[in-house]
Amino acid sequence: MSYNMNLLCSKLRNSNVIVGVISIIVILVSECGALQYQAMNCRKHSAVLTDFGAVGDGKTSNTKAFKTAITNLSQYAKDGGALLVVPPGKWLTGSFNLTSHFTLFLQKDAVILGSQDESEWPSLPILPSYGRGRDAPAGRFSSLIFGTNLTDVIITGNNGTIDGQGAYWWGKFKKKELTLTRPYMIEIMYSTQIQISNLTLVNSPSWFVHPIYSSNIIIQGLTILAPVDSPNTDGIDPDSCTNTKIEDCYIVSGDDCIAVKSGWDQYGIKVGMPTQQLLIRRLTCISPDSAMIALGSEMSGGIKDVRAEDNTAINTESAVRIKTAIGRGGYVKDIFVKGMTLKTMKYVFWMTGAYGSHADSGFDPKALPEITRINYRDITADNVTKSARLDGITNDPFTGICISNVQIKVSAEKKKLQWNCTNIAGVTSNVTPQPCSLLPQKEGQDCPYPKDKLPIENVQLKTCSL
Numbered sequence: 001m002s003y004n005m006n007l008l009c010s011k012l013r014n015s016n017v018i019v020g021v022i023s024i025i026v027i028l029v030s031e032c033g034a035l036q037y038q039a040m041n042c043r044k045h046s047a048v049l050t051d052f053g054a055v056g057d058g059k060t061s062n063t064k065a066f067k068t069a070i071t072n073l074s075q076y077a078k079d080g081g082a083l084l085v086v087p088p089g090k091w092l093t094g095s096f097n098l099t100s101h102f103t104l105f106l107q108k109d110a111v112i113l114g115s116q117d118e119s120e121w122p123s124l125p126i127l128p129s130y131g132r133g134r135d136a137p138a139g140r141f142s143s144l145i146f147g148t149n150l151t152d153v154i155i156t157g158n159n160g161t162i163d164g165q166g167a168y169w170w171g172k173f174k175k176k177e178l179t180l181t182r183p184y185m186i187e188i189m190y191s192t193q194i195q196i197s198n199l200t201l202v203n204s205p206s207w208f209v210h211p212i213y214s215s216n217i218i219i220q221g222l223t224i225l226a227p228v229d230s231p232n233t234d235g236i237d238p239d240s241c242t243n244t245k246i247e248d249c250y251i252v253s254g255d256d257c258i259a260v261k262s263g264w265d266q267y268g269i270k271v272g273m274p275t276q277q278l279l280i281r282r283l284t285c286i287s288p289d290s291a292m293i294a295l296g297s298e299m300s301g302g303i304k305d306v307r308a309e310d311n312t313a314i315n316t317e318s319a320v321r322i323k324t325a326i327g328r329g330g331y332v333k334d335i336f337v338k339g340m341t342l343k344t345m346k347y348v349f350w351m352t353g354a355y356g357s358h359a360d361s362g363f364d365p366k367a368l369p370e371i372t373r374i375n376y377r378d379i380t381a382d383n384v385t386k387s388a389r390l391d392g393i394t395n396d397p398f399t400g401i402c403i404s405n406v407q408i409k410v411s412a413e414k415k416k417l418q419w420n421c422t423n424i425a426g427v428t429s430n431v432t433p434q435p436c437s438l439l440p441q442k443e444g445q446d447c448p449y450p451k452d453k454l455p456i457e458n459v460q461l462k463t464c465s466l
Helices: 007-014 022-033 062-074 167-174 265-271
Strands: 038-039 046-047 056-060 083-086 089-093 102-106 108-116 145-148 151-157 160-163 187-188 194-202 211-213 217-227 242-247 250-252 258-260 275-281 283-287 291-295 302-316 318-324 331-352 370-391 398-410 419-420 426-430 464-465
Touching: 022 062, 022 145, 038 151, 046 062, 062 083, 062 089, 062 102, 102 160, 108 398, 187 194, 194 211, 211 217, 258 275, 291 302, 302 318, 331 398, 370 426
Parallel strands: 046 083, 056 089, 083 102, 089 108, 102 151, 108 160, 145 187, 151 194, 160 194, 187 211, 194 217, 217 242, 217 250, 242 275, 250 283, 258 291, 275 302, 283 302, 291 318, 302 331, 318 331, 331 370, 370 398, 370 419, 398 426
Antiparallel strands: 038 464
8 A cells, every 4th residue: 555655744733634544544643753751540542632623823722722622532531541632733721621531642743722701711629738829818810731630630731831911910919900819820739649740831920830738740841930029920830739740841940840848738738648759869950049849838738758869959049948836837848858969058957937928817826836856968059148047936946957968058148047047956067157056966867768659659651652
């Protein structure tokens, strides 16, 4: 048999045909070269966004096309799942919901653009562990890409782009014109087996990636970019999640590059879902006014067993920061940090027990957070203004702090008092400049780092063909 391979390959790449004959598919794969990608699960069925009337001109709304495509493909959830290809082009859309056993795949040069028409963003109830919206007391706008009660959902691509066009929302926030909380870029709730990978995310209206009340999550290979003065553009915020791996991401942000959360004051205490079994590695962060990794301040459901290794921060306010307050309750414990490279930092170590910012006046002033067993080791830092600011809470000290093998070079604008410590207790070993008296040196002691693996580290991605 003979085929016009250039024509067939062109049609396949332009996503305008569905080839149903096995022999032709084999030839197309061998002649055109199948695009391979790594995923938790491959899919039996696939379609292209243009099959559902989408127009990639950056002006036409494709909200209906995304919703129709995903609804159509949801019928294959029990038959090997389905994949929706977003081809090259600029695809303007409002919020849309994902489905189970589903992959959203953005080809190279595909750009999803967030609509600036608020009618294309449905409202959602407030999150139960927060009790109110972050920007306004009422509800919140649905995220650009949203999913709830899902199993096995993947958002990936060949480094395609999702652009939230956040400037519109930042302006309304700064002018205090919002009646609902700004949308996030990606939010997955009450779900399991989640993968978000190999994408470029830019200019989210607020937080970029927000898995919440979920488990078994892989986030890898993301480039996340926002102006460093953009409001609340956190990069990745695992929130009341279990068994999560975040790796090989590059984030430039107007807020924390990664913020680990578990609910706000009495609302988070009531829901009681901790973030636990979290691994963060090979992150590069630039955030002049915030942290590379923040633990809190919304930590009322608890944060434990967090492992951060081989991470880099450049021109960033602080490295791994703990934020909490009276009334938060909850805990931050069993935190393990190993192998940080820091360049041009305001602080290397920063913990505060007076972060404030309560959901409402109903918080319990007797709800004190437990901060204990916090471990840092193997850190080099250059051009640092202040080595540490560690402030616990009166009658509720932060305990079990261990810092070892740390070399800090201070900047020309260094603060005279390099270690400022109150209401804390712990030990240090091989740390320069000399730590405060509340962290006495105990030579020869390396702070612990777990040798076991988290369950998510044992998940092997499959090689799939597009």
